[in-house]
Amino acid sequence: MKTTRLLAASLLAATLSITTASAEAEHGAPQPPREKWSFAGMFGRFDQAQLQRGFQVYREVCSSCHGMSLVRFRNLSEPGGPGFSVNQVKALAAEYKVKELNDSGEEVERPARPADAFPSPFPNDKAAAAANGGKAPPDFSVLAKARTFERGFPKFLTDAMPLVGYTEHGVDYIHAILTGYEEPPAGKEVPTGTYYNKYYPGHLIAMPKPLSDEQVTYAKNDKGAPVVPETTDQYAKDVAAFMAWTAEPHMMERKALGLRVILFLIVLSGLLYYVKKRIWAKVGGEVHGLQPELHKTY
Amino acid sequence: MSAHANTYVPKSRVAKWFESRLPLVGLVHSSFVAFPVPRNLNYFWTFGAILIAMLMSQIVTGIWLAMHYDPSAANAFNSVEHIMRDVNYGWLLRYMHANGASMFFVAVYIHMFRALYYGSYKAPREILYILGVIIYLLMMATAFLGYTLPWGQMSFWGATVITSILGAIPIVGETIQSLLWGGYSVGSPTLNRFFSLHYLLPFMILGVVVLHVWALHVTGQNNPAGIPIKSSKDAVPFTPYATVKDVFATVVFGIFFAYWIFYQPNYLGHADNYVPANAAVTPAHIVPEWYFLPFYAILRAVPDKLGGVILMFSAVIILAFAPWLDTSRVRSSNYRPIYRQFFWLFVVVTVLLGWLGSKPPEGGYVIAARLCTAYYFLHFLVVMPLVGLFETPDRVPDSILESVTGPGKQVSGAGIPAGAAAAPQTKG
Amino acid sequence: MANHAAPPSANPVVNADGTIPGMDGTRRDFMFLATGAGLAVGAGALAWPFVASMAPDAETIAAGAPLEVDLTPIQEGQIVNVFWRGKLIFVRHRTAKEIKEAETVPLKDLIDPQADAARVKDGHAQWLVVYGNCTHLGCVPIGHQGQYEGWSCPCHGSLYDTSGRVRRGPAPTNLPVPPYGFETATKIRIGEEGGKAAA
Numbered sequence: 018m019k020t021t022r023l024l025a026a027s028l029l030a031a032t033l034s035i036t037t038a039s040a041e042a043e044h045g046a047p048q049p050p051r052e053k054w055s056f057a058g059m060f061g062r063f064d065q066a067q068l069q070r071g072f073q074v075y076r077e078v079c080s081s082c083h084g085m086s087l088v089r090f091r092n093l094s095e096p097g098g099p100g101f102s103v104n105q106v107k108a109l110a111a112e113y114k115v116k117e118l119n120d121s122g123e124e125v126e127r128p129a130r131p132a133d134a135f136p137s138p139f140p141n142d143k144a145a146a147a148a149n150g151g152k153a154p155p156d157f158s159v160l161a162k163a164r165t166f167e168r169g170f171p172k173f174l175t176d177a178m179p180l181v182g183y184t185e186h187g188v189d190y191i192h193a194i195l196t197g198y199e200e201p202p203a204g205k206e207v208p209t210g211t212y213y214n215k216y217y218p219g220h221l222i223a224m225p226k227p228l229s230d231e232q233v234t235y236a237k238n239d240k241g242a243p244v245v246p247e248t249t250d251q252y253a254k255d256v257a258a259f260m261a262w263t264a265e266p267h268m269m270e271r272k273a274l275g276l277r278v279i280l281f282l283i284v285l286s287g288l289l290y291y292v293k294k295r296i297w298a299k300v301g302g303e304v305h306g307l308q309p310e311l312h313k314t315y
Numbered sequence: 316m317s318a319h320a321n322t323y324v325p326k327s328r329v330a331k332w333f334e335s336r337l338p339l340v341g342l343v344h345s346s347f348v349a350f351p352v353p354r355n356l357n358y359f360w361t362f363g364a365i366l367i368a369m370l371m372s373q374i375v376t377g378i379w380l381a382m383h384y385d386p387s388a389a390n391a392f393n394s395v396e397h398i399m400r401d402v403n404y405g406w407l408l409r410y411m412h413a414n415g416a417s418m419f420f421v422a423v424y425i426h427m428f429r430a431l432y433y434g435s436y437k438a439p440r441e442i443l444y445i446l447g448v449i450i451y452l453l454m455m456a457t458a459f460l461g462y463t464l465p466w467g468q469m470s471f472w473g474a475t476v477i478t479s480i481l482g483a484i485p486i487v488g489e490t491i492q493s494l495l496w497g498g499y500s501v502g503s504p505t506l507n508r509f510f511s512l513h514y515l516l517p518f519m520i521l522g523v524v525v526l527h528v529w530a531l532h533v534t535g536q537n538n539p540a541g542i543p544i545k546s547s548k549d550a551v552p553f554t555p556y557a558t559v560k561d562v563f564a565t566v567v568f569g570i571f572f573a574y575w576i577f578y579q580p581n582y583l584g585h586a587d588n589y590v591p592a593n594a595a596v597t598p599a600h601i602v603p604e605w606y607f608l609p610f611y612a613i614l615r616a617v618p619d620k621l622g623g624v625i626l627m628f629s630a631v632i633i634l635a636f637a638p639w640l641d642t643s644r645v646r647s648s649n650y651r652p653i654y655r656q657f658f659w660l661f662v663v664v665t666v667l668l669g670w671l672g673s674k675p676p677e678g679g680y681v682i683a684a685r686l687c688t689a690y691y692f693l694h695f696l697v698v699m700p701l702v703g704l705f706e707t708p709d710r711v712p713d714s715i716l717e718s719v720t721g722p723g724k725q726v727s728g729a730g731i732p733a734g735a736a737a738a739p740q741t742k743g
Numbered sequence: 744m745a746n747h748a749a750p751p752s753a754n755p756v757v758n759a760d761g762t763i764p765g766m767d768g769t770r771r772d773f774m775f776l777a778t779g780a781g782l783a784v785g786a787g788a789l790a791w792p793f794v795a796s797m798a799p800d801a802e803t804i805a806a807g808a809p810l811e812v813d814l815t816p817i818q819e820g821q822i823v824n825v826f827w828r829g830k831l832i833f834v835r836h837r838t839a840k841e842i843k844e845a846e847t848v849p850l851k852d853l854i855d856p857q858a859d860a861a862r863v864k865d866g867h868a869q870w871l872v873v874y875g876n877c878t879h880l881g882c883v884p885i886g887h888q889g890q891y892e893g894w895s896c897p898c899h900g901s902l903y904d905t906s907g908r909v910r911r912g913p914a915p916t917n918l919p920v921p922p923y924g925f926e927t928a929t930k931i932r933i934g935e936e937g938g939k940a941a942a
Contacts, residue, residue, distance in 0.1 A: 059578055087396050091805050132805035155590075159396065162581060163589035177582050184579060187586065218599070264589075267399070267406045274407070275577020282570045285785060288778040289563040295774075296555050300354060303560070379793050383800075401801040404792035562782070 049166060049186075049193030049216050052254060056261060057185050059276070062269055063262055068099035070235055070245070071259025074252050077233050079157065082149065082224075084137030087158035088263050091131035097269040098262055106131050150210045152223045161187040161257070161264035187264070188257040190216070195253035198226040228252045322349045346532050351550035352557045353538035355719045359429035360536065361564030362422050368565045369419040370524065374517050376412040377461075384464065386510035388503035391466035392591045410580040416458050417583045418572045420606035423451060431637070432658060434646030435537040441638040443530035446523055448635045453520045455631075458604065460513035466506060467588030468598050474501045474509070476601065480614070483624045500594065540718035541646025542711060549715035600675065608672030609665050613691065615676040616684040626688065633695045640695050642703030650709040654702045661694045809934035811926065814870065822886040824875060827933045831875035831883060832921055833894075834931070837905055841892070842868050845906035855916045859906040862920055872931065873907040873918035884918075894918075 055064040072093070075085070090110040093101045101109070113129040113136055129136070137156070139145035145153035155163075165186040168176060176183040193216040201213035201220075211221040228249045238244050245251050262268070297303045323344035325334040334341055383402050385394035398405035427447070430436055436444035459477060463470040478501065482492040497504030535544060544550045551557070575583065583605060587598040603611050610627050617623035648655045664687045671684040712718040807828040814834070817823050822835045837845070845859040846868075863871055877884050882898035889895030890911075891904035901914035908917040922936040 087393065087400065089802070089805065091801075092400075095801075130808050132802070132808055159589045163586050165586035177579055179574065179578065182579060184582070271406060271410075271577055271580070275573060278573050278577065279570055281781075281785065281788075282566055282573060285778070285781040286563060286566045286570065288774065288781055289559065289566055291774055292778045293559045293563050296559050300551050300556070303354070303356075303556075375793070379796055382797065397800075397802065401803075403795040403798055403800060405796060405800070407792050408796055 046166075046216060046218050046220065048168070049189045049197075051183070052185075052189055052192055054185050054188060054258065054261070056258070056268060058182075059179065059272060061272060063097065063099075064258065065098075065100040066244070067255050067258045068262050069101070071255035071257070071262075072099055073235070074228075074233050074256040075157065075259055078227055078252075079256065080135075081138055082145075082154040083157045084139070084145075084154075085135040085157040085263060086137050087156070088135050089131070090129060090133060090135070092263075092266055094131070095266070098266060099259070103131070150223060154224070157260055157263060159264045161191060161260040163187070163264075164190045166190055185261070188261045191257040191260060192253045194222070195228055195256070196250055346528070346553075347558070348552065348554040350532060350553040350557075351535070351544055351547075352553050353536055353540075353544055353549060353715050354551045354556075355538050355540055355715050356536065356557070356560075357539055358560075358564060359425065359433075360538075361561050362426040362429065363531075364561035365422045365565050365568045366419070366426060367524070368568075369415060369422055370517070370520060373412065373415050373419060374521070376408050376415060377514070377517065379408050380412055381514065384510075386464065386507050388466060388506050388592070391464060391506060395465045407576070410576045412461075414572065414575040414580060414583060416461060417604070417606065418568075418575065419454065420458070422568065423454065424606070427451070427634075428662065430537075432648045433537055433539060434541050434641065434643070434648065436637045437641060437646050438638065440530070440534045440537065443527060443534055444638060445635050446527040446530055448631070450520055450523050450527060451634075452631060453516055453523065455607070457513060457516040457520065458606065460509045460516065462604060463506065463509050464513060465588055466592045468590045468592060468596070469585045469588040469601070471501060471592035471594065472597055472601050473603060474505060477603075478505075480624050480627075483621045485621070537646060538715060539647060539649060540712055540715055541650070542715060542718070545714050546716075602673050605669065605673075608670070609668035609691075610672070612668040612672035612684045613688045615672075616681065616688040626692075630688075630691060633692070637695065637699065640699040642700050643706065643708065644703075645708040645711055647711075650711050651702075651706060652709060653706040654698070657694065657698045657702060660690070661698075664690045664694075807934065809932050812931050812933060814929045814931065819869075820887075825933070827921065830921075832933060833871070833873050833875045833886070833907075833918075835871040835873075835886070835905075837869050837871055841905035844892070845904060845908075848904065854909050854912065854914075857906075857908060857917055862906050862908075862917070864925055867925060867928075870931070871905070871907060872923055872933070873920055875918070877901055877914055878909065878916045878918065879912075879914040 054061065055067065056062060075083075090106050090113075093099055093109070094103050094106040107130075110129040110131050110133060113133075114126045115129045115133050115136055116124050116126055119125045137145075139148060139153075142153045167173075168183075168186075172183075175181050194214060197214045197216035198212060199215055201207050205213065205220070207213050207221060211223055212225055213220055214222045230248045232249075233247065233252055235243060235245065235247055245255075265271075323334075323341040325331045325340070330340065333339075380398060383394065383398045383405065385391060395409065398409050400406075402408075430444060430447065459473070463474040478492055478495050481495065482488045484491065493499070495505065495508075496502065497508060585598075585602070585604075590598075602608065610630055613630050614623045614627040617626050643651060643654065645651055648658055668684065668687045668691065671680050671687065674680045676684075810825065810827045812823075812825055812834060814836070817834060817836045819836050820838050820841075822833050825832050825834060842859075848859075850856040850858065859868075862873075875883055877896040877898065879896065879899055879901050882896050884894035884896040884901065884903060886894050889902040891902050893903040893905045893907060893910075895902050896914065899913050900911070901909060902911040903914075903918060904910050906917075907920075909915070921933055923931050923933040924936050926932050
């Protein structure tokens with residue numbers, strides 16, 4: 018019995034590791050490095066200052082091509098987000114124009130309100146594709162959840178576990194893409210309209226290198242010194258963190274509620290276990306599990 | 316459920332009046348209170364209750380999600396995001412529903428493992444077991460339909476691939492396909508009818524579950540020893556013994572469920588489903604949800620479209636024939652030293668098929684998938700009949716009580732009051 | 744299978760009242776109670792998100808932004824329909840005769856007594872702004888109809904006067920006045936009164 022199970026388990030493990038090795042060989046792209054994120058893990062929280070910086074990068078750089086159509090201005094002042102004030106959001110929204118129909122059915126422009134969605138840079142997907150060499154730049158709203166990469170066996174299993182778990186594939190991938198532009202290796206042909214990126218599957222990406230050092234000027238602290246370095250890496254981290262929030266605006270609420278729910282259920286199951294023990298004691302206890310002793314012949 | 320001893324005696328006049336017109340309380344009493352439960356049941360037997368809890372959770376969260384969801388190709392994706400962003404606790408309802416589907420399958424696979432290991436499919440529980448296979452089929456259909464509703468890339472391409480499978484059926488295939496699509500490809504009419512059917516099927520599952528429970532309460536529960544209840548000392552009344560154990564197990568399962576909802580809500584899904592459906596681009600790796608992967612591997616193991624489809628459906632249908640394929644007189648694998656080894660091999664092969672289903676269909680993966688597919692069918696068609704004929708089983712205990720305490724020992728105060736609820740059946 | 748009557752047992756597992764014998768210690772009682780309470784609290788907490796999700800969502804609440812209505816194109820005697828928060832609102836440019844009728848009715852003749860001055864803004868008596876659903880069961884009354892020439896409800900015959908007050912049942916109350924204010928002499932802002940947003 019034991020030997021069979023052992024055999025079966027080793028068969029399983031052997032197959033899994035062989036297939037993993039060949040899986041990595043076939044993709045070729047290096048794995049995006051794992052960054053430190055304040056919002057990772059069971060107790061993770063967004064860093065408000067980082068989300069605000071990320072929004073600034075989005076606004077000053079990315080928004081010229083990428084929309085964020087599911088995000089409303091008001092979201093920026095809602096709990097669990099970048100924490101702008103309601104008045105800041107009102108003023109910010111008023112800087113944008115949105116279209117609406119007037120009483121005569123004509124399309125007119127008015128200043129945006131907090132309830133409005135972020136206006137997209139292109140009127141529709143076809144226009145976006147036409148203006149960008151045939152490929153529409155993806156919308157940012159849920160992009161951090163829409164991108165991932167394979168981690169293979171056994172990481173894909175540990176990624177699901179408590180404490181050692183990993184759910185930041187999307188943000189790490191985004192950060193890696195933004196920092197992964199480099200000279201193509203000798204002999205690699207890069208057709209016009211594509212750019213070489215270390216982390217992009219297939220390496221040829223249609224987006225030119227979007228970020229460079231000192232491109233965005235961050236607010237200084239009280240002493241006039243920069244709070245964080247103004248580098249490509251920092252911009253990439255900030256905008257990726259911001260995208261983690263746009264993709265999952267209720268993440269902090271979710272994790273906080275989860276902790277309470279799970280603690281409550283653990284206490285409740287403890288109570289139920291005690292009650293069950295007491296009840297079953299009346300009939301001399303119960304039996305559990307696979308009962309290996311039952312396999313014995315009497 | 317009338318086959319049972321009805322020990323419920325209404326006390327008040329109102330209760331008597333009601334009971335003589337509709338014996339509902341008596342029915343519940345005989346099925347969930349006085350019902351005799353083998354006293355040696357282990358935690359594998361709590362998954363029936365867990366599955367009922369999961370079915371209820373799916374139906375309730377589903378009804379609530381439908382209050383906010385818009386089943387049109389133009390708005391489905393955004394309405395799901397509207398639920399995630401703007402509806403109060405919408406994110407919770409959606410993550411409960413999406414992960415609930417996976418948890419439902421986790422529980423059903425454990426339930427099926429238990430049925431196969433302990434021989435719960437054997438006489439007299441064939442109908443009970445086949446009803447279970449029907450529930451499983453309905454669950455698969457419901458899960459597939461539900462996965463199309465967010466109208467992301469995986470929804471769209473999953474719907475395209477699976478409906479194309481039906482196109483493999485000779486002569487009528489294409490007609491069935493166009494009836495499902497309501498057009499010349501998967502589109503808005505498809506989504507709309509899938510939503511309608513996704514809402515319908517859970518209630519059909521509920522109906523079959525009622526039959527499943529009814530059949531269970533006619534034949535009585537199997538148990539780890541695989542022997543029937545012979546005396547009152549072999550059994551305990553359902554309430555409070557099984558009730559409290561089921562509630563405890565359901566709450567523990569709830570901890571597991573909550574972990575996925577709150578900390579890994581997207582792990583069991585696919586990132587591509589957060590990309591809106593696009594009929595011009597197929598995702599690089601198109602794979603079904605994890606619970607379909609073994610069957611997907613079987614489908615792809617065959618180089619022929621129709622052959623793959625037939626084999627995939629056979630892999631599910633063959634489950635229904637287990638009662639007649641297994642020739643052993645002994646139910647529980649605890650007393651079947653040879654079959655037990657083959658059974659564990661079958662479990663490993665199934666898990667491997669699941670893994671292979673997630674891999675691209677090329678090279679070594681295909682060969683491994685073919686070997687595993689071969690064993691999957693050999694297990695049912697060859698191992699089950701032959702091992703049953705040639706194996707010498709271990710000595711089976713004389714009674715459930717003996718299986719718990721060992722031969723010749725007595726437990727004071729054990730069992731249920733004599734005659735309060737006798738064995739529901741005593742044959743074979 | 745035959746029916747069995749439960750014979751008396753020397754060693755019952757469950758008492759006749761459903762309690763477990765020997766389970767009467769104080770500590771056990773407390774643990775049983777705590778478990779029952781825990782289950783009840785858990786069930787209640789589980790129900791909460793479902794109930795809360797049926798309340799107006801964040802988008803609906805945010806969409807209730809104040810609405811500006813330009814009064815210049817509305818002719819004397821004309822009623823214009825506008826929508827705020829999905830609710831119908833009548834903006835009525837009253838004639839001198841209509842204003843006079845509304846102001847001179849004795850309050851004791853009214854079902855829901857309210858002076859006309861309390862239903863319009865000071866100095867803007869020609870503008871009546873009221874919700875457009877009958878206070879009986881929500882149908883839309885038809886303007887300039889009925890004995891009082893205000894509105895007449897086609898569903899159950901309620902009549903309103905030129906101040907939107909109910910004059911004949913079954914409607915119990917006057918058409919309510921939404922929160923609004925005058926931005927300029929010819930522009931009103933519905934949903935905001937005295938610079939404060941409506942709740």
